Amino acid sequence: MPPFIEAHKLEYAYPLEGGKRILALRGIDLAIEQGEFVALVGPNGSGKSTLARHLNGLLLPTAGEVRVGGLLTSDSRHLWTVRQQVGMVFQNPDNQLVASTVEEDVAFGPENQALPPAEIRRRVDEALGVVGLNGYRTHPPQMLSGGQKQLLAIAGALASRPACIVFDEPTSMLDPPGRRRVLETIRRLNAEERLTVVLITQSMDEAAAARRVLVMHAGRIAMDGPPVEVFEQEEQLQALGLDLPPVVEIAHRLRERGTPLPTGLLTVEALARALC
Amino acid sequence: MNLLLPGMYVAADSALHRLDPRVKMGAALLLMAVPFAIQHLASILLLSALVAAIAYLSAAPLPALARTLRTVLWLGFFMFVFYLFTTPGRPLVTVGKIVMTWEGLGAAATQVYRLCLLVVLSAILTFTTSPAQLAHGLEALLGPLTRIGLPVREFALVLTIALRFVPTLFEEIDKIAKAQRARGADPGAGGVRQRVRGWTSVFVPIFISAFRRADELATAMEARGFRGTQQRTRLYQLRLTRWDLVAALVVVAACLAIVGLERLR
Amino acid sequence: MLIRVEDLSYTYAPGTPLERVALQGVNLEIGPGERVGVLGPTGSGKSTLVQHLAGLLEPTAGQVWLDGVAAHARTAAARARRQRVGLAFQYPEDQIFEQTVFREVAFGPRYLELGAAEITARVRWALEMVGLDSPAMEGRMPLTLSGGEMRRVALAGILAMRPEVLILDEPTAGLDPRGRRELLGRVRAWQEQIGFTLILVSHNLGELARVAERAVVLARGQVVADGSARQVLSDGESLRAAGLDVPQTVALLQALRQAGWEVRTDRLLPEEAVAEIVQAAKLGLAKSVSLRKPEREEARL
Numbered sequence: 001m002p003p004f005i006e007a008h009k010l011e012y013a014y015p016l017e018g019g020k021r022i023l024a025l026r027g028i029d030l031a032i033e034q035g036e037f038v039a040l041v042g043p044n045g046s047g048k049s050t051l052a053r054h055l056n057g058l059l060l061p062t063a064g065e066v067r068v069g070g071l072l073t074s075d076s077r078h079l080w081t082v083r084q085q086v087g088m089v090f091q092n093p094d095n096q097l098v099a100s101t102v103e104e105d106v107a108f109g110p111e112n113q114a115l116p117p118a119e120i121r122r123r124v125d126e127a128l129g130v131v132g133l134n135g136y137r138t139h140p141p142q143m144l145s146g147g148q149k150q151l152l153a154i155a156g157a158l159a160s161r162p163a164c165i166v167f168d169e170p171t172s173m174l175d176p177p178g179r180r181r182v183l184e185t186i187r188r189l190n191a192e193e194r195l196t197v198v199l200i201t202q203s204m205d206e207a208a209a210a211r212r213v214l215v216m217h218a219g220r221i222a223m224d225g226p227p228v229e230v231f232e233q234e235e236q237l238q239a240l241g242l243d244l245p246p247v248v249e250i251a252h253r254l255r256e257r258g259t260p261l262p263t264g265l266l267t268v269e270a271l272a273r274a275l276c
Numbered sequence: 277m278n279l280l281l282p283g284m285y286v287a288a289d290s291a292l293h294r295l296d297p298r299v300k301m302g303a304a305l306l307l308m309a310v311p312f313a314i315q316h317l318a319s320i321l322l323l324s325a326l327v328a329a330i331a332y333l334s335a336a337p338l339p340a341l342a343r344t345l346r347t348v349l350w351l352g353f354f355m356f357v358f359y360l361f362t363t364p365g366r367p368l369v370t371v372g373k374i375v376m377t378w379e380g381l382g383a384a385a386t387q388v389y390r391l392c393l394l395v396v397l398s399a400i401l402t403f404t405t406s407p408a409q410l411a412h413g414l415e416a417l418l419g420p421l422t423r424i425g426l427p428v429r430e431f432a433l434v435l436t437i438a439l440r441f442v443p444t445l446f447e448e449i450d451k452i453a454k455a456q457r458a459r460g461a462d463p464g465a466g467g468v469r470q471r472v473r474g475w476t477s478v479f480v481p482i483f484i485s486a487f488r489r490a491d492e493l494a495t496a497m498e499a500r501g502f503r504g505t506q507q508r509t510r511l512y513q514l515r516l517t518r519w520d521l522v523a524a525l526v527v528v529a530a531c532l533a534i535v536g537l538e539r540l541r
Numbered sequence: 542m543l544i545r546v547e548d549l550s551y552t553y554a555p556g557t558p559l560e561r562v563a564l565q566g567v568n569l570e571i572g573p574g575e576r577v578g579v580l581g582p583t584g585s586g587k588s589t590l591v592q593h594l595a596g597l598l599e600p601t602a603g604q605v606w607l608d609g610v611a612a613h614a615r616t617a618a619a620r621a622r623r624q625r626v627g628l629a630f631q632y633p634e635d636q637i638f639e640q641t642v643f644r645e646v647a648f649g650p651r652y653l654e655l656g657a658a659e660i661t662a663r664v665r666w667a668l669e670m671v672g673l674d675s676p677a678m679e680g681r682m683p684l685t686l687s688g689g690e691m692r693r694v695a696l697a698g699i700l701a702m703r704p705e706v707l708i709l710d711e712p713t714a715g716l717d718p719r720g721r722r723e724l725l726g727r728v729r730a731w732q733e734q735i736g737f738t739l740i741l742v743s744h745n746l747g748e749l750a751r752v753a754e755r756a757v758v759l760a761r762g763q764v765v766a767d768g769s770a771r772q773v774l775s776d777g778e779s780l781r782a783a784g785l786d787v788p789q790t791v792a793l794l795q796a797l798r799q800a801g802w803e804v805r806t807d808r809l810l811p812e813e814a815v816a817e818i819v820q821a822a823k824l825g826l827a828k829s830v831s832l833r834k835p836e837r838e839e840a841r842l
Contacts, residue, residue, distance in 0.1 A: 044689070044717040056499055080501060088499040095489050096496035100408040100440045107511035112501035120511045138287060142443040145583060160501060172715055175583045176744050177784035202717050241719035246747070246789040246811045253815040259822070268789055272796035275818070286558070448635075454597050455636040458628040459698065460652030477648065480638035484684070 002070060003031035004163060004196055005055055005086070009064035012050055024050045026219040027064065032198065034163065037190045039207035039227075040200045042216030043241045048200045051216070052166045055198065056086040069163070084113065087157030091169040093149035094141075102144070102152055103128065103137045109160040127155040130193070131185055147178025151185060158189075164196035165189070172202060183209065204231075205245045208266050215240065228264040247271050285406045290335035292404040296520045297413030303527040304401045310531050311390040319538040320389065326530050327393060336403045344399040345392055352388050359384035407439040408512075416514050429505035437493070448485060453478050542625060542705045542738065544571040544594060548603035550762075551589055555601065563589040565762040566603070571738060573705070578753030578770060579742045582784035585759040587742050591708045594740070595628040624653060627704030631711045633695035634688065642668070642686075642694055643679040649702040667701035668694075670731060689720050700731070706738040707731075713748060721745075725752060746774055746788045750809035758783050775807040790814040797821075 007030040013021040024047050032038055042048050053059040054066050057073040068085055071078040087109075090096045099105035103124050110120040128134050131151040141149060150170050157165050167186060171179040183206060189195040199210060207213050213230040215223035217240050223230050231237070231248045244252070251265045254275075265271045287293075292300065307330075310323055331341060345352075365379030405413070415432035422428045461474040546569040553561045564586045571577055581587045592598045593605045596612035596619065605612040607622040630636070639645035646664045655663070668674045671693035683694050692712075699707070712728065713721040729752050732739045743749050749756060749770060756773035758766035758780065766779035773779060775791040786792070794806040794814060804821045808814045 043719055044687075058495060058499060080503065083499060083501050088496075090492065090496055090499075092492060094444055095492035098437055098440065098493065098497065100406065100411075100436060104408055104511060108497075108502075109500045111508050111510055112503065114507045114509050117509060117511060117513055120509065124511065140443070141440065142447075156500060175784065176786075177582055204718075241717065243718040246814075247793065249811045250790065250793065250814055250818075253811070254818065257815075257819055259819075268792045268796055272793055272800065275797060276800050276802075451630060452636055454592065455628075455630045455633070456648075457597060458595050458626075458630075459649035459702070460624060461648075462652075477636075477638050481636050484638070485635060 001034070004034045004069060005032040006030065006067045007051075007054070007064065008066075010051075010054060010061050010066060011063035012047075012054065012059060013062045024219055025054075025061075028219075028221060030214075030221065032164075032196065034196055035190070035194050037187075037197045037209075037211045038199070039210035039213045040198060040216065041202070041204065041207050041213060041242060042222075045218075046216040047219040048216050049168055052088070052168050052198065052200055055164075055166050056088055057082045058088075080113075084160050085163050087160060087162035087165040089150065089153045089157055089165060089167045089170050091172055093146050093153065093173060096153050096156075097141045097149060100140055101138050102133060102141065105141065105152060106155045106159050109156055113160065123159040123161070127158040130158060130189070131155045145178060146174045147181045150174065150178070150182045154182075154185060154189075162195075164198065166198040166200070168200045169202065170199075171206065204243050204248075208245055208248075215242070227266060231266070232263055285402055285404075286336075287406070288335050288404075290333060290404060291519075292330070292334040292400070294519065295404075295523055296514055296516050297405050297409040298417055298514065299516070299520045299524050300401055300405055301410070301413050301417065303524065304397050306527060306531055307397055308394050310534060311393050313535050314538045315386065316538055316541055318541070319534050320386075322534050322537070323393075326534070327396065331396070331400055334400045334404045336400060340403070341396060341399055344395055348391055348395050352391055355391060356384040356388050359387050408436065411436045411439065412510075412512055412514055429508070433505060441489070445482070445486070449478065449482055452481050542573055542608050542622070543606075544569075544706065544738070545606040546570070546590075546593070546603070547606065549590075549593060549600050549605060550602040551586075551593065551598060552601045563762055564593075567759075567762075567764055569757065569764065569767070571706075571740065573738055574736050576732060576739045576752060576754045577741070578749035578756040579740060579759065580744065580746075580749065580756065580780075580783055580785065581759035584761075585783065586762040587759050588710060590759065591628060591710060591740065591742060594706070594708060595626045596623040597628070624702065625705040626708065627699040627702055627706065628708045629696060629699050629710060629712065631714055632692075633699075633712075634683075634691035637683045637691060637695055640682060641679065642673070642681050642683055645683050645694055646698045646701050649698050653702060663701040663703065664697075667697035670700055671697045671727065673697065689716060689724075692716070692724075704737060706740065708740040708742070710742045711744070712741070713743075713745065721748070728752065744785070746780075746785065746809075750774055750788065760784075771807045771809060774809055794818075 007028050010025055010028040010030070011023065012025040013023050015021055028051060040048050040051065050059065054061060054073065055068065057079050060074045066073045068082045071082060073079070073082050097105050098108055106124045106127050107120050110123045115123070128137065131154050133148065133151055133155060136144065136148070141152065144152060154165070170186075171182050174182065186197055186199060187209060190197045199206065201207055208227045208231070210227060213223070213225065213227050214221055215230060215237070222240060223233065223236065231244060234244060234252050237244060245266070247268055248266065251261055251271055255261050259275075261274050265274055307327065311320075314320060314323065360376055360380040361374060363377055363380035363383045365377035367375050368378050368381060369376040402410070411432050414435065415428060418426075418428045418431075456474065456477040461477050466474070546567055549564055549567040550562070551564040553559070553563055567590060579587050579591065589598065593600060593612065596605070596607070599613040607619070607626065610616070610618050610622050612619065612623065637645055639648060643664055646667055647660050650660045650663050664679075665674070668678060673690065673693055683691055686694065696712070709728065713724055716724060725748055728739070739752070741749065741752055753770045756766070756768065756770040757764060758773060760782040765782045766773045766776060775787060777787050780787055787795070788809055790809055790811055790813070791806055794804050794808060794817060797804055797818070798806055802821055804817050808817045
């Protein structure tokens with residue numbers, strides 16, 4: 001089966017004043033399979049958000065191509081199918097909510113797809129159930145916490161029944177409890193609902209939960225592999241301006257000082273067990 | 277979230293809450309027009325009784341309604357004084373050149389009464405009808421105008437989004453105002469130039485942020501498949517029930533009766 | 542400046558359906574030059590608390606004393622003290638509105654009734670402190686700068702007022718790891734150089750561990766912990782009250798301690814944890830006991 005999302009020699013250039021251009025993406029080749037959980041990390045300006053916006057056709061390549069389910073995003077006949085297949089949740093919880101009540105906001109996607117009202121109702125109920133916001137149906141969005149707003153945004157994306165959701169730094173404006181709830185929901189969506197997940201994040205802790213980590217730098221994919229492998233490249237990550245989760249860093253230092261430790265220790269429990 | 281706008285919607289289950297917004301808006305408009313067609317005390321009392329009955333059916337707590345009247349306290353006061361002293365007629369009290377007339381008293385009372393009724397009726401309307409429902413009702417009522425090319429659906433969408441962001445905007449204004457106050461800007465003090473700088477320091481960032489918000493929101497809407505309002509369906513379907521028809525008939529009949537009574541005298 | 546918070550309570554929108562008690566009987570004293578971290582979940586009252594410290598809110602009950610003067614009072618003495626407290630809200634770049642970087646940074650100092658020469662000197666100094674002292678920077682439009690640069694301009698605007706107390710609410714929110722490290726390093730350097738009282742509101746325990754010597758935990762409007770950063774940030778109970786977990790370093794050391802190692806568990810930074818583990822191993826305080834739960838429970842029986 002061909003990969004669900006593919007990019008071939010993807011380039012994207014922003015136009016500037018005076019006819020100049022900035023190359024935000026410099027020839028990306030990428031394949032994401034159905035059901036994968038991919039984390040996309042990199043410093044600000046590395047092109048993560050730009051790449052994400054190519055996956056649902058918000059941006060179109062200035063060179064190269066992007067395919068979703070075999071369909072070209074640049075083909076206007078397929079644009080709406082692409083957007084139905086790949087949902088997106090953005091960083092600012094407030095700036096993606098349009099309606100005055102929770103259920104109306106979830107309904108926005110299906111309404112745009114011109115589904116019959118009974119079907120919209122079904123989808124809204126389903127999506128609210130999955131994220132656990134059933135008790136808040138008629139609440140106005142401003143009464144929700146940041147974490148709940150993001151869950152609402154996720155429900156809104158789910159209501160269109162996409163095969164994949166791209167999360168653009170969904171937790172960076174949340175407090176730790178909110179962050180945990182959102183990440184747990186994302187993890188569950190991938191594990192139980194088989195949703196393909198692309199999670200853009202600045203936090204290596206969050207990236208550690210994914211099954212595959214893509215590290216971007218200056219418009220290119222610099223590293224691509226399971227978290228365990230990527231975190232082994234400590235020098236390279238530091239050169240790229242990225243952190244390691246504390247556990248991984250401790251394991252590295254201990255190994256440097258001669259303690260025999262296996263690779264691939266990502267959690268406190270694993271490291272503690274290895275030391276004992 | 278700290279700001280309680282007088283007359284804001286409160287989710288409850290009163291008789292009025294369950295009515296169709298179109299009926300409520302139409303009734304409100306009608307009832308707001310009636311006080312301008314009546315003068316006699318009897319008609320005024322009847323109308324007031326009708327409005328009181330409606331207020332009762334709305335389950336709005338009296339203190340809340342009273343508070344909404346506070347917003348027009350000063351306007352009402354100035355109106356009263358204005359009509360009191362400028363209506364010609366039989367003098368009531370004379371202070372030098374300034375004359376208070378009986379007719380003035382009557383006119384002032386009537387005008388203030390009309391003002392209060394307008395405020396109370398719109399408070400009851402917004403208390404029993406959520407912003408979303410108001411927008412739906414408006415969209416439905418103005419719907420036929422799309423046939424002559426007016427962007428009714430777009431307008432309704434703009435209205436809904438604006439309503440949704442009002443509380444968010446207030447929060448942001450609060451935050452920016454506090455941030456600038458923390459830097460020393462005191463909106464109340466200083467000469468004109470200082471005050472202008474103070475206001476600028478709050479409103480420019482809000483404007484900038486509003487544009488950024490709009491941009492992000494538009495992107496999010498596109499990502500959720502928004503492609504114009506033409507073929508959109510809706511989760512909520514407004515449907516008239518018998519109670520809506522009954523309520524509409526009752527209000528229309530009562531208004532006709534009150535105005536008729538007025539004419540007969 | 543001595544800050545004294547006495548039985549402070551604050552209720553939002555009293556007497557309305559939106560009434561909410563944000564702070565309840567908070568008692569706190571912060572002395573000059575202290576580096577204090579404030580943590581707590583959303584709704585715990587930390588923003589409300591720091592706004593009181595800057596004199597922006599009037600207490601519903603209790604009082605905030607800045608060098609013996611009520612912070613919110615309308616007197617000249619109170620105003621003078623408020624001017625010595627600098628507060629940066631979250632995403633401070635949102636408050637930028639002037640046409641040039643210079644004027645933006647000069648905004649605060651201008652309210653201090655200083656001479657033009659003094660203002661210019663302060664603006665230049667502040668821009669140097671945030672690392673934006675290139676000659677072209679003063680005349681640039683702030684909105685054309687990158688997010689990180691705009692944030693530094695906003696912070697310069699507060700530094701230029703030469704506060705004796707600097708309160709930063711999540712100063713690194715939204716920055717990438719390198720940006721966070723740089724900013725935090727600068728903040729630390731400023732504090733060491735100038736000696737102001739630093740109050741840092743943050744969810745990021747790693748950052749607090751690097752900058753704060755004292756930590757205060759708020760939950761539901763009350764102080765649930767107040768002590769040395771080392772002590773508070775390794776105390777699971779009060780952190781959980783704030784919806785937080787102990788840092789991974791502490792969790793690791795606690796797990797080892799449970800396995801019989803004799804290690805201190807209040808080492809907050811990775812390098813400290815490493816040092817602690819290595820030392821324990823050298824001194825033979827490490828035990829190779831299995832961590833498998835069922836076995837240990839049997840042993841206890």
